[in-house]
Amino acid sequence: MTSEVKQLLKALQQRAEATIPRLVFPNTKQEEWKYTDPSALQSIRWQTALPQFESTVTPIPEAEFALVFANGTFIPDRSVVEPGELLVLGSVLTDNSSASLLSAHLGKYTDDWDMLSQINSSSCEDLSLIYVPQNYADGTIVALHYLNQGQHSASHPRCLVVLAPHSRLTIVEVHQGNEDVYWANPLTEIYVGEQAVLNHIIWQHQGLSAFHTQTTRVVQAKNSFYQLQTIDVGAQLSRHNLHVQLQGDATSTTLQGLVTIGANQTSDTYSTIVHSHPSGRSNQLHKCILRDHSHGVFSGQICVTKQGQLTDAQQMSRNLLLSPHARIDTKPQLQIVADNVKCAHGATVSQLDREEQFYLQSRGIDPVTATNLLTYAFAGEILQNIPIASVREAIVKLIFAQTIV
Amino acid sequence: MIVEDAITLLSVQDLTASVDGTQILKGVNLEVKSGEIHAIMGPNGSGKSTFSKILAGHPDYTVTGGTITFKGQNLLDWEPEIRAREGLFLAFQYPLEIPGVTNSEFLRISCNAVRKHRGLPELDLLDFGDLINEKLKVVDMNPSFLQRSVNEGFSGGEKKRNEIVQMAVMEPVLSILDETDSGLDIDALKIVSQGVNQLSNAHNATIVITHYQRLLNYIVPDFIHVMEGGKIILTGGKELALELESRGYDWLTEE
Ligand SMILES: Nc1ncnc2c1ncn2[C@@H]1O[C@H](COP(=O)(O)OP(=O)(O)OP(=O)(O)O)[C@@H](O)[C@H]1O
Ligand SMILES: [Mg+2]
Numbered sequence: 172m173t174s175e176v177k178q179l180l181k182a183l184q185q186r187a188e189a190t191i192p193r194l195v196f197p198n199t200k201q202e203e204w205k206y207t208d209p210s211a212l213q214s215i216r217w218q219t220a221l222p223q224f225e226s227t228v229t230p231i232p233e234a235e236f237a238l239v240f241a242n243g244t245f246i247p248d249r250s251v252v253e254p255g256e257l258l259v260l261g262s263v264l265t266d267n268s269s270a271s272l273l274s275a276h277l278g279k280y281t282d283d284w285d286m287l288s289q290i291n292s293s294s295c296e297d298l299s300l301i302y303v304p305q306n307y308a309d310g311t312i313v314a315l316h317y318l319n320q321g322q323h324s325a326s327h328p329r330c331l332v333v334l335a336p337h338s339r340l341t342i343v344e345v346h347q348g349n350e351d352v353y354w355a356n357p358l359t360e361i362y363v364g365e366q367a368v369l370n371h372i373i374w375q376h377q378g379l380s381a382f383h384t385q386t387t388r389v390v391q392a393k394n395s396f397y398q399l400q401t402i403d404v405g406a407q408l409s410r411h412n413l414h415v416q417l418q419g420d421a422t423s424t425t426l427q428g429l430v431t432i433g434a435n436q437t438s439d440t441y442s443t444i445v446h447s448h449p450s451g452r453s454n455q456l457h458k459c460i461l462r463d464h465s466h467g468v469f470s471g472q473i474c475v476t477k478q479g480q481l482t483d484a485q486q487m488s489r490n491l492l493l494s495p496h497a498r499i500d501t502k503p504q505l506q507i508v509a510d511n512v513k514c515a516h517g518a519t520v521s522q523l524d525r526e527e528q529f530y531l532q533s534r535g536i537d538p539v540t541a542t543n544l545l546t547y548a549f550a551g552e553i554l555q556n557i558p559i560a561s562v563r564e565a566i567v568k569l570i571f572a573q574t575i576v
Numbered sequence: 577m578i579v580e581d582a583i584t585l586l587s588v589q590d591l592t593a594s595v596d597g598t599q600i601l602k603g604v605n606l607e608v609k610s611g612e613i614h615a616i617m618g619p620n621g622s623g624k625s626t627f628s629k630i631l632a633g634h635p636d637y638t639v640t641g642g643t644i645t646f647k648g649q650n651l652l653d654w655e656p657e658i659r660a661r662e663g664l665f666l667a668f669q670y671p672l673e674i675p676g677v678t679n680s681e682f683l684r685i686s687c688n689a690v691r692k693h694r695g696l697p698e699l700d701l702l703d704f705g706d707l708i709n710e711k712l713k714v715v716d717m718n719p720s721f722l723q724r725s726v727n728e729g730f731s732g733g734e735k736k737r738n739e740i741v742q743m744a745v746m747e748p749v750l751s752i753l754d755e756t757d758s759g760l761d762i763d764a765l766k767i768v769s770q771g772v773n774q775l776s777n778a779h780n781a782t783i784v785i786t787h788y789q790r791l792l793n794y795i796v797p798d799f800i801h802v803m804e805g806g807k808i809i810l811t812g813g814k815e816l817a818l819e820l821e822s823r824g825y826d827w828l829t830e831e
Contacts, residue, residue, distance in 0.1 A: 525635070530672045533632045534682070534742060535660040535689040544685070548676025548725075 175270040176263050180295055183278045187292035194286045206468040206500040207410060207439040212382055217354055219294075220324035222246065229345050229376075233559050234314035238299055241318050242353075243326030245299065258302035259313055269300050276333055280360050280388040280416065287384050287412065291327040291358040298329035301342065303367070308339035312559060319348030319355050319377065330359045334367035336392070341370040343562060346377055346385075347405070354382040361388065363395040365419065370398050370558050374566070377405035379434065386412045393419025393448075400557055402566055403430040403438045413442040417451050417479075424453040428469075429553045431546075431570060433462035433494075443472040446479035446509075455486040458553055460546055460570075461497035468500045473514060475507040482509060486516040491549050493523065493542070543571050578798050579611035579778045584648075585750050586631075586781070591642035592806075593630050600626045602806035603642070608750065611778040615792055615817070616785045618803035619825050624785045625669050627803070628752045632666040633659050647749070661693035665748035667739035669755045669785075673727040679738070680722035683708060687745045711744040714771040732759030740771050751775075752783045757791040769794030789821040802828060 196213050197204045220242030228239055228249065238261040239249035245261035252259050263269045277298075281288045301313055317328055334340055346355060355377060363369050377383045383406040391397055403409055415424055430438045444453050459467035473484045488501040503516040523545050531541035547554075547570050554570075557563040586608040593601040600623050608614055616624050630637045631644065633656035644651040646664060654662065674682070687707070688698040699707060712719055715737045727735050736756050743751055753772065757765055772795055776782055784795055792800075792814060800817055802810040802825070810816070810828055 527672055527674055529634055529656060530668070530674070531682075531686075532656040533660055533666055533668075534686040535657050535693070535746060536685055537657050537689065538655075540685065540689075544677055544682075545674070548674060551676035 217325035243328035439468035582609035663749035
C-alpha cells in the first residue's frame, strides 16, 4: 500500500496550509521582488488544472527516460520509463519504496517563508521522484516534460531528485505550453550526494501569456558537482528562485542562465548560493538578451559564512539590450564573513557593436542575419556547454529564428 | 593590367565626405577599369581608410558631395551588404574579432548571401566544405582556422590572410585592400600577394592601399595615386613608388 507515501504528502500539505496564512503574497515592497511586480498573479482566480494537453512533446532522443506531465499530472502512457537500477517515478503514489526517500528529503530543503514554495507544497498531491543509487554513473539522461494549457489554470508540479554518493545523472526539464493565461509553479528539490555529479538543464519555453514561477532548491554534499543551465525564452512573467546550499567541503557549482525575451516579457532570476563549508567553488554566469519592451532581472546572492574559508565564488551578469525600450536590473550581492576567500562579481550591459555589424554587412550578410549571428555569438558561451546535442541544437535554432526588426 | 575594351568599374567624382562634422575627403576623383590594379599611397591620416570605408558603405561617414558610380550604377543607393553582393570588397586595415561566430559559419553565410544575389544555388555544408578548402589554398591558410571564432586571437598577419580568404570566397569585381601588407612577415607577404594576383583577372580590379613600395614589387600596379589632405594630389605609373620611397611626401606639397 501507498498509505505511508500519502501520509507524508498530507503532512507536507498541512504544514504549508498552516504557514500560508502567516505569509504575505510577493509584492514589490519586498526586497526580493523589488524589480518584478507579481500582482497580476494575485488578480486572477486560478483554477486547478485538468490533466489535458494538446502540445507535442519536444523530442529529446538522447534521454533514456522521459516523464510527461500535463498541467502537472503525470501521464504514464506518454512517458518512457525503463525498469532498472535507476528509480524514476512520474508518480510516487505508485511505489511505496519511495517512502523512505520522501521522509528523508521531501520538504527538507525548501524555504518555509517563501510563499511560492508553500503554495506548491499545499497543493502537493503527488510528485515525481528520481533516485540514482550509489556508484550509478551510466551517463543516463532523464527528461521531464511539463506541458501546460487552460485559461486561468494553475499547476504546481513537484519533483525530488536524489543522487546517492558517487553517482552521476543528467536531467532536463522542459516547460512549455500554449497561448492561454495559465500559471505554472514548479518546485524541484535536489540532493547531490558525496562525489556525485548532476547536470541539470531547465528549458523554460512557456506560452507568451503564461506565468511561470519556478523554485529550484539544491543541497550539495561533500565533493559533489552540480551544474545548471537555464534557458528562459517564454512566459509573460517568469521568475526563478534558485537556491544552492552546501552541506560539505570542496563542492563545485556551476550556474549558467540564458534569458532571451522580447515583447513585454519579464524574466527574473533570483539566485542564492550559500557557501557554508570550506573550499567550495562556484561559478555563475547569467546572460540576458532583451528585445522590444522586455525586462530582465538578475539578483545574485553569494553568502560565505564563517565556515566558508577558501571559498572561490565567481559571478558575472552580462546583458545585451537589442532595443532602446528594453530594461535590465542586475544586482549582484556578496555577503562574506569568512576572511580567506576569493570572490568576484561583475555586471555588463551592452548593445550590439556597430562595427561588428558593419563588418558582417560588408561581407554580404543582411542586417537581420548579422544581428542574429551576433546575438547567437553572445549566447554561444552558454549554449555550447549544454551537454545534450538535441536540446542545444533546438535552442540554437530558436535563437536564430528570433528575428529582430 | 590595362586591357582593351575594359569597362569602367568605379568612377568617383569630386567626392567629399565628413565624419562627426569633420570634413575628411575634400574632392576625390578616381576611375578604375576592369583588369587594372591601382595603388593608393599617402601619409597617415590623409583619408585612405576613410575613402575605402565610404566605398564599402560604413554608416559613420556622410557623403557631402560628389558621385560614386559602380558598374554604371549609383553606389550610394545601396546598403553595405548589397554593395558586397554586387562585387565590392574591402579588406579592412583592422579586421574585427567576432567572438562566438565560427569562421566557417561566417564564411558560409557570406558565400551563400553572395551566391543567392547572383542567382547561383546556395551551397550546403558539404559543397561549401569543398569550396572553402580550395579557397584556403589561395593564401595557404590552415583549415584549423575555420573552427575558430572569426579573427579571435588571430595574429595580425593571420587576420590579414583571413581577409583574403573572404575575398576569395566572395569573388568580388572590385577589391580594396587597405594595408593588407602591414603585419605580414616576408614569406606571408609573398604568399598573400601571389594569392591576390591569382584572384585578379581581366574582369575585375584591385585597389591596394599601402605605405610600402615592397608590396608593389609583388602586386604590380598600373597606377599609383597619392592621397593627401583628403584628395588625390598626384597619379603616376609604378615608378612613382620608388620616388616616394626615397623622397617621402613633403616635396609634393612644397611645390
Ligand atoms: N570619427 C572620427 N572623428 C574625427 N576624425 C576622424 C574620425 N575618423 C577618422 N578621422 C580622421 O580622419 C582622418 C583620415 O583618417 P584615415 O583613417 O582615413 O587615414 P589613413 O589615410 O587611412 O591613415 P593611415 O595611413 O594611418 O591608415 C584622420 O585624421 C583621422 O583622425
Ligand atoms: Mg588607414
